[in-house]
Structures are given as C-alpha cells and as structure tokens.
Amino acid sequence: MAAMKKKSVKKKSVNKKTASKSPCKQKLSVSISHDHKLGHDPLAWLSGEEIQSLSKINDTVDPMTFKETKIENEKIHVPGIEAEKNIDQPVALEEMTKDIDDVKASETGSLPGDEDKTQRTNEDDDMLILPEIFGIAQAEDMHGELSSLLAVSGDIEIDASTIETLDASALQLLIAFIKECKSSGRNVIWKKSSAKIDSAASLLNIGTLLEL
Amino acid sequence: MKQTRVIAVLNQKGGVGKTTTTLNLVHGLSRKGYEVLAMDLDPQGQLTSSLGLMKRDIGGLEKALLNGTQIAEVTYPVRENLKLVPAGHGLSEIEDRSEGGSSRGMMLRNILVDIKGQYDFIIIDCPPSSGLLVVNALFAVDEVIIPMTGDxxxxxxxxxLMSTLRNFEKVLGHKYKEWIVLGRFQARRKLSQEVKGKLKEYFADNMLLTEITESVLLAESPGFGKTIYEYRPSSRSAKEFESLVDDFIIGRTH
Structure with missing residues (x-):
C-alpha cells in the first residue's frame, strides 16, 4: 500500500473589504477545517442561539449559500385538539440497515471537502481496536480497515482488550499487517493486549511475529 | 398497586438502536426483579422477533387498538417478569386510519389505563416515523427514551424530534421526562466524541451515563431471539447494558 501524500488543505477566507466593493469578484469558497468533525450545530436553537453562528466553526461559508435551518414548528395534527391545522405526515424514514458493514462503510465515507476519500488522518486512525469476535468471517472487513491504516504515517497502536475469540485467519492477518508496517518503517505498539492473543501466540510460537 | 413508569423508546430516525435499546433494557429490568411490559408498536415487529416470537400470525397490539380486544388476551410472557404485547399483522393499518376523529391519537392511552398498576415499567418500542402510531405513544407516556448515535x-x-416533543408538551400541558442513550458508539471516531460532547452540552441532565459501544454481538443476538445477556453474557455489550439499566433506574446522568 503506497503511502499517500497528504495534500494540504488551505483555508480560504472571504475578504470582507473585497466583498463590499466588488461582490462579483468575491471568491466564494468553502473550506472545511479538519480540527472539528462536527460542523453545524443543529441543536443551537435550544439555547436560543442564532443558528448561523459561524464563529463556532472553522468553516468559512458564504451566507448566501448557507440555508436557513431554523427549526419551524412542525405542523402536527393532534386529533380533536388542533383540528384546524393541516395534517403534516412526514414521510416515514426507511429503516436503516443495521448491518455492521454499513457502519464500517460509513467510516470510510468522505467528509465534505475531503479531497482524498481514502485518506485517514493520523490523529484519528492511529489506533486499531480489534473486535470482540475476530475470525475468518470478520477478516474481509478487517482487511479493509488495516489497509486504510497502512495509508497513514506514524506508529500504530493496537487495542486487543475486547477480544473474546479469534482464529488462525485473524492471526495471519495481524502478522501480515505487522510485517507490512515494519517494512515501511513504522512501529506497532500493543497498547492493550489480551489473554486470548497471548495464549494463541504462545501456543503457535508466533509471539515474535506479532511483536508481542 | 404499582407506580408504573410508562416510557416510549422513540426516534424518527431509523437505525439508531431503538429496538436494541428496548430489547436489552426490558430484559435487563426484568432480570432485576421488576415487572415489565414491553409493547411493540412498530409494524416491522422487530422487538417481537428479537424476543423470540418469530410467528407473525399471533394476535398483537392492533387487536387491542382496533378491535377492542382486551390487552391481556394479546399479552404473552416471554421471560421471567417480562411480558410482551407483540406487533401483530395489521398494526400498520393504524397509520392509515382516517376516521375516528380525536380518538385516533388516544387509543393506546386508553388501553393502558386498565393495566397501569400491574407493572413497574411499560416500555413501548416505537416505529421510526412520525405518524399516528407515534402520536398514540406520545399521548400515552410520561417518559421518552431517545437512542442516539454519534453522527x-x-x-x-x-x-x-425535540421540536416535536415541545409541540406535544404544549398541547398536553406537561413535560416529558427525556432520557438520551448514546448507542452504536465508536469511541475512536472524533466525530462521535464531538457529538457526545454536544449532547452533554445540551442534555447533561438527561443523558444516561453509560454509552453503548458499537458491537456486532448486539446485531447478532436478535437473530437468535435472544437478548445480549443470553447471547453473550460476559461480553462488554452485556456489561454496558447492565450499567445502562442501573443508570435508568436511578436516573444516573452526565
């Protein structure tokens, strides 16, 4: 997995002086800071704050394109009590799939403004938390996650504290991952190990390969 | 006569863990000795099947709501101290009901009048919608549990949802006791931590202390008609739900 170069995301701000003089030439740009992952606060109205409080976020958003999101009173037909209001039946949301694959897919989805959808930032993803059940059924998903981790720079920490079961496929995957990390000059640190991994490593005499 | 707490587990957004929360909460409470009645108000019947009632041809809540059947006739023991009113065929018909006037929203409230006092907790698993079924739930309950995810x-x-609840409170003339449960939580994600922080900022007194970590075990157990305590009793998920149950009983929040 070739390490991908991080492309710097330059923050562009709207020059207020320029905007007032020549709006046509105003550069409109939206840049998303990676310091905060939660942009707009949809709950701001609860404390009576203006929703368009741009000072709370690092983004620079052109107010002309920022949609008013103030929550309007939902028209709910309360039978017999507010009969004059129209029935407003919001479309029922379809039940989202609960499959873990969708959760993992959402993890690798892009954030607004991301230029590299496969890139994972160092501060977020230098920790690998192994699942409770780690076997051949989980290997494909884990392979994807490990591949993403290989794309970032820096040492990788592994938390194996929640492992309850694992099999040879999981161990093979881990060994391959650790080997790949070492070949690219990165260290793998077992931040939290588990008795399951320790005993498996001892039984198979692979403690050295796992860097335990 | 017991002082019954009547609670709706509610969020119009799908996939946040309503049924998972309801499933493991009702069983967790019954394991502690409380008499619990679970009601499946979701036409998809997922709480029903998660508790092991896989047959869909049994009579359920719709019979009590639409046909005047006594609620006791459609109440089934599913665990020790835990009974279930399942979602039977035809529950979805209620959403389309147009006749009935003011009584349409009060059907559930009316049938609960007869059974309050028999249970310590009546917990209603609501569908992910804003239709008549949810309106019935909001008229019937005093408390709302809102499962949330970190996105x-x-x-x-x-x-x-908060806006909707405020509207109902104005109409009903009383406030709901609201509980927020942060589930499907992925601590490693910065976004999840930020959402958690935002929830604590606005709902510190309402947000139950224990968050439920995302776990495939919670997704697997319903397929076997089991709760997490039965499926993986020593798992982190089981321990987290045990802690959440305690949080809920004593009102332990952030």
Missing amino acids: YLALQGLSH
Whole structure:
C-alpha cells in the first residue's frame, strides 16, 4: 500500500473589504477545517442561539449559500385538539440497515471537502481496536480497515482488550499487517493486549511475529 | 398497586438502536426483579422477533387498538417478569386510519389505563416515523427514551424530534421526562466524541451515563431471539447494558 501524500488543505477566507466593493469578484469558497468533525450545530436553537453562528466553526461559508435551518414548528395534527391545522405526515424514514458493514462503510465515507476519500488522518486512525469476535468471517472487513491504516504515517497502536475469540485467519492477518508496517518503517505498539492473543501466540510460537 | 413508569423508546430516525435499546433494557429490568411490559408498536415487529416470537400470525397490539380486544388476551410472557404485547399483522393499518376523529391519537392511552398498576415499567418500542402510531405513544407516556448515535444526521434528527416533543408538551400541558442513550458508539471516531460532547452540552441532565459501544454481538443476538445477556453474557455489550439499566433506574446522568 503506497503511502499517500497528504495534500494540504488551505483555508480560504472571504475578504470582507473585497466583498463590499466588488461582490462579483468575491471568491466564494468553502473550506472545511479538519480540527472539528462536527460542523453545524443543529441543536443551537435550544439555547436560543442564532443558528448561523459561524464563529463556532472553522468553516468559512458564504451566507448566501448557507440555508436557513431554523427549526419551524412542525405542523402536527393532534386529533380533536388542533383540528384546524393541516395534517403534516412526514414521510416515514426507511429503516436503516443495521448491518455492521454499513457502519464500517460509513467510516470510510468522505467528509465534505475531503479531497482524498481514502485518506485517514493520523490523529484519528492511529489506533486499531480489534473486535470482540475476530475470525475468518470478520477478516474481509478487517482487511479493509488495516489497509486504510497502512495509508497513514506514524506508529500504530493496537487495542486487543475486547477480544473474546479469534482464529488462525485473524492471526495471519495481524502478522501480515505487522510485517507490512515494519517494512515501511513504522512501529506497532500493543497498547492493550489480551489473554486470548497471548495464549494463541504462545501456543503457535508466533509471539515474535506479532511483536508481542 | 404499582407506580408504573410508562416510557416510549422513540426516534424518527431509523437505525439508531431503538429496538436494541428496548430489547436489552426490558430484559435487563426484568432480570432485576421488576415487572415489565414491553409493547411493540412498530409494524416491522422487530422487538417481537428479537424476543423470540418469530410467528407473525399471533394476535398483537392492533387487536387491542382496533378491535377492542382486551390487552391481556394479546399479552404473552416471554421471560421471567417480562411480558410482551407483540406487533401483530395489521398494526400498520393504524397509520392509515382516517376516521375516528380525536380518538385516533388516544387509543393506546386508553388501553393502558386498565393495566397501569400491574407493572413497574411499560416500555413501548416505537416505529421510526412520525405518524399516528407515534402520536398514540406520545399521548400515552410520561417518559421518552431517545437512542442516539454519534453522527451529525442523528443530531439533526434529534433537533427535529425535540421540536416535536415541545409541540406535544404544549398541547398536553406537561413535560416529558427525556432520557438520551448514546448507542452504536465508536469511541475512536472524533466525530462521535464531538457529538457526545454536544449532547452533554445540551442534555447533561438527561443523558444516561453509560454509552453503548458499537458491537456486532448486539446485531447478532436478535437473530437468535435472544437478548445480549443470553447471547453473550460476559461480553462488554452485556456489561454496558447492565450499567445502562442501573443508570435508568436511578436516573444516573452526565
């Protein structure tokens, strides 16, 4: 997995002086800071704050394109009590799939403004938390996650504290991952190990390969 | 006569863990000795099947709501101290009901009048919608548990739900006791931590202390008609739900 170069995301701000003089030439740009992952606060109205409080976020958003999101009173037909209001039946949301694959897919989805959808930032993803059940059924998903981790720079920490079961496929995957990390000059640190991994490593005499 | 707490587990956004929360909460409470009645108000019947009632041809809540059947006739013991009113065929017909006037929203409230006092907790698993079934639930309950996930869209959905609840409170003339449960939590994600921080900022007194970590075990157990305590009793998920049950009983929040 070739390490991908991080492309710097330059923050562009709207020059207020320029905007007032020549709006046509105003550069409109939206840049998303990676310091905060939660942009707009949809709950701001609860404390009576203006929703368009741009000072709370690092983004620079052109107010002309920022949609008013103030929550309007939902028209709910309360039978017999507010009969004059129209029935407003919001479309029922379809039940989202609960499959873990969708959760993992959402993890690798892009954030607004991301230029590299496969890139994972160092501060977020230098920790690998192994699942409770780690076997051949989980290997494909884990392979994807490990591949993403290989794309970032820096040492990788592994938390194996929640492992309850694992099999040879999981161990093979881990060994391959650790080997790949070492070949690219990165260290793998077992931040939290588990008795399951320790005993498996001892039984198979692979403690050295796992860097335990 | 017991002082019954009547609670709706509610969020119009799908996939946030309503049924998972309801499933493991009702069983967790019954394991502690409380008499619990679970009601499946979701036409999809997922709480029903998660508790092991896989047959869909049994009579359920719709018979009590639409046909005047006594609620006791459609109440089934599913665990020690835990009974279930399942979602039977035809529950979805209620959403389309247009006749009935003011009584349409009060059907559930009316049938609960007869059974309050028999249980310590009546917990209603609501569908992910804003239709007549949810209206019935909101008229019937005093408390609302809102399962939440750690992402922006869930936060946006919560904002919408809060607005809805405020409207109902104005109409009903009383406030709901609201509980927020943060589930499907992925501690490693910065977004999840930020959403958690935002929830604590606005709902510190309402947000139950224990968050439920995302776990495939919670997704697997319903397939076997089991709760997490039965499926993986020593798992982190089981321990987290045990802690959440305690949080809920004593009102332990952030």
